[in-house]
Amino acid sequence: xxxxxxxxxxxxxxxxxxxxxxxxxxxxxxxxxxxxxxxxxxxxxxxxxxxxxxxxxxxxxxxxxxxxxxxxxxxxxxxxxxxxxxxxxxxxxxxxxxxxxxxxxxxxxxxxxxxxxxxxxxxxxxx
Amino acid sequence: xxxxxxxxxxxxxxxxxxxxxxxxxxxxxxxxxxxxxxxxxxxxxxxxxxxxxxxxxxxxxxxxxxxxxxxxxxxxxxxxxxxxxxxxxxxxxxxxxxxxxxxxxxxxxxxxxxxxxxxxxxxxxxxxxxxxxxxxx
Numbered sequence: 001x002x003x004x005x006x007x008x009x010x011x012x013x014x015x016x017x018x019x020x021x022x023x024x025x026x027x028x029x030x031x032x033x034x035x036x037x038x039x040x041x042x043x044x045x046x047x048x049x050x051x052x053x054x055x056x057x058x059x060x061x062x063x064x065x066x067x068x069x070x071x072x073x074x075x076x077x078x079x080x081x082x083x084x085x086x087x088x089x090x091x092x093x094x095x096x097x098x099x100x101x102x103x104x105x106x107x108x109x110x111x112x113x114x115x116x117x118x119x120x121x122x123x124x125x126x127x
Numbered sequence: 128x129x130x131x132x133x134x135x136x137x138x139x140x141x142x143x144x145x146x147x148x149x150x151x152x153x154x155x156x157x158x159x160x161x162x163x164x165x166x167x168x169x170x171x172x173x174x175x176x177x178x179x180x181x182x183x184x185x186x187x188x189x190x191x192x193x194x195x196x197x198x199x200x201x202x203x204x205x206x207x208x209x210x211x212x213x214x215x216x217x218x219x220x221x222x223x224x225x226x227x228x229x230x231x232x233x234x235x236x237x238x239x240x241x242x243x244x245x246x247x248x249x250x251x252x253x254x255x256x257x258x259x260x261x262x263x264x
Contacts, residue, residue, distance in 0.1 A: 046258035119183035
């Protein structure tokens with residue numbers, strides 16, 4: 001068999017999409033992080049059921065809790081963007097619609113991330 | 128054979144069988160549910176963002192948002208969100224195990240698949256029991 005790929009191409013292992021296993025690997029790394037951060041979120045919300053506003057504000061502005069929440073938001077929004085990308089690529093076949101959906105997917109994940117991060121930082125640093 | 132551009136009529140090639148051909152097996156159903164819960168959590172991320180925005184806005188708006196979560200439809204959505212999160216988490220752990228190449232014999236596949244369903248229900252009940260009865264843990 002004649003190998004048509006150049007040695008550099010083989011060494012880079014990035015394939016025809018030029019991304020290699022990037023999507024797969026990021027999905028796994030964020031998945032592992034989400035197991036711990038998701039359980040943290042469940043504990044956080046369960047512990048704040050029925051709590052008044054002062055308690056909630058105090059808890060969310062705790063540095064350790066704010067850091068874990070920021071971690072969850074970053075890891076979670078990256079993970080959900082990749083997941084929805086896979087769903088769109090599986091089911092949306094019309095090229096224009098697919099590109100639009102993929103773009104809206106990125107916008108949605110970015111909106112969730114930015115709005116949440118801004119809120120967490122405001123609770124931590126705001127007056 | 129006549130030469131064609133290949134762009135007009137495509138030959139009727141046989142298609143590989145798709146899901147409607149097979150009896151539903153538990154690993155197949157759990158795989159589909161994994162995708163559905165993932166999509167649900169995607170939409171549900173709006174709830175988390177809304178809650179955080181409310182907390183950052185002030186007591187009046189926070190109480191207003193929480194009053195929505197406290198309605199029956201609100202509680203039902205949060206219950207569903209809890210279950211979706213637990214199911215997607217256990218399903219994800221199952222896939223991480225399979226990523227290592229382990230657990231592919233039929234018996235283990237069934238155990239892992241039924242286990243993620245049973246585990247998600249148990250964890251959901253446990254979380255809601257703790258949240259409602261042991262407030263402030």
